[in-house]
Amino acid sequence: MSAVPEELRYTQEHEWVAIQESGTVRIGITDYAQRQLGDVVFTQLPEPGQRFATGDTIGEVESTKSVSEIYMPLAGEVLTRNTGLEDQPESLNEDPYGDGWMIEVRPDDPSELEGLLDAGEYAKLADNG
Numbered sequence: 001m002s003a004v005p006e007e008l009r010y011t012q013e014h015e016w017v018a019i020q021e022s023g024t025v026r027i028g029i030t031d032y033a034q035r036q037l038g039d040v041v042f043t044q045l046p047e048p049g050q051r052f053a054t055g056d057t058i059g060e061v062e063s064t065k066s067v068s069e070i071y072m073p074l075a076g077e078v079l080t081r082n083t084g085l086e087d088q089p090e091s092l093n094e095d096p097y098g099d100g101w102m103i104e105v106r107p108d109d110p111s112e113l114e115g116l117l118d119a120g121e122y123a124k125l126a127d128n129g
Contacts, residue, residue, distance in 0.1 A: 010122035
């Protein structure tokens with residue numbers, strides 16, 4: 001069973017979303033996703049200032065097994081990206097919910113968060129993998 005923190009929201013494509021006190025959101029891939037990928041060796045993330053619609057491809061993760069696209073869970077502007085992943089992409093494997101975060105976004109419509117999966121719903125999805 002993969003870790004599924006209760007305080008996060010999730011997508012069907014295995015991204016997580018953490019609401020920050022400032023109203024921004026951090027986005028990353030789930031523990032389940034990193035386990036499926038295997039050893040991560042490279043990440044490609046969007047630049048700050050870029051805007052994306054819900055469901056847009058925002059980057060990719062390359063592992064020893066495959067290359068997977070990362071999707072935007074909710075519309076908004078990228079404020080920052082985790083540049084630490086450039087030198088240490090393995091952080092996605094070691095700490096997907098901590099040091100392995102990918103981008104921070106200012107959502108266009110915070111109510112979109114309500115359409116994401118809660119921990120229980122995501123755990124069922126991941127279990128049925």
